Amino acid sequence: MNIDKEKIKLAACLLLWGALGSYFCQPLVHGNSEAINVIVTVFSILAGFLVAVITLVGDPKSLPSGGWQVARLGSDLTYNRLIRHKWLFKFYLITLFLIFSSILIKNKYPSIQVGLEYVYMFFASISCFLSFKLPRALIELQQERIEHEIEERRKKEGIND
Template identity: 70%
Template structure:
């Protein structure tokens, strides 16, 4: 089962990289010398980065660990850690995109040919980050659902009602 899941993730990553490559290849001419488009990308990724920090804070909250003994909390911490790692990489994609845009703006005059390559790269990374960002609302919903269920379970235990 683990190998199958890893193969699915690999397929997804390859497909995403292919689409990102196509997007960056065809999208670069629309970005080149288009400051309004660059400003939109910077604004969107800055907002997403701030939003993601809030998500990371919620995911990492110890209150989100399942109720029970330390062994239950330990098992829950593995899931929490894996979620945090995924969010960390998404945050890094946001920052890499913003950093590449910053570099492209700085070297625009002295190295105009290098700017073109940076545009391809930040469109590639930005596309991947954008697609992965669509999973954030579902991740938040899942996290909140787990927290609510943990709270319900705790209240049931306080009232002496056993879980089914």
């Protein structure tokens, strides 16, 4: 079994980041409807943006040119990207669902509401951190598409490296 130490480091850092964000931010959002509205708005927008990113990543035109074997190898990279984006999308939805649940029960179960605030700030902190990687992922995808298009045009003109 091959263990990717970088992924383990990233997971540990994300858990630490989420715990710190949860601990320090929960008191700031408790009873602060404006802060909660900002979080809901930002994560709703990010979720919509991520749907667009997933659509771009999953486009079959992004597969490398060549035979089916080349496309198969390229599809692994595409699937891995889609899986990462799927998890980020789920984190957005979990955050939004927990906020909704927290608002619903705040008057009837105030102690549970506080617990939910800690949990949704945990997910919000991790999601926020991971969202900063989205622009880079989009740029990489577009660079690959541009390189693919250049290669196709070179082939059409009979230019080989």
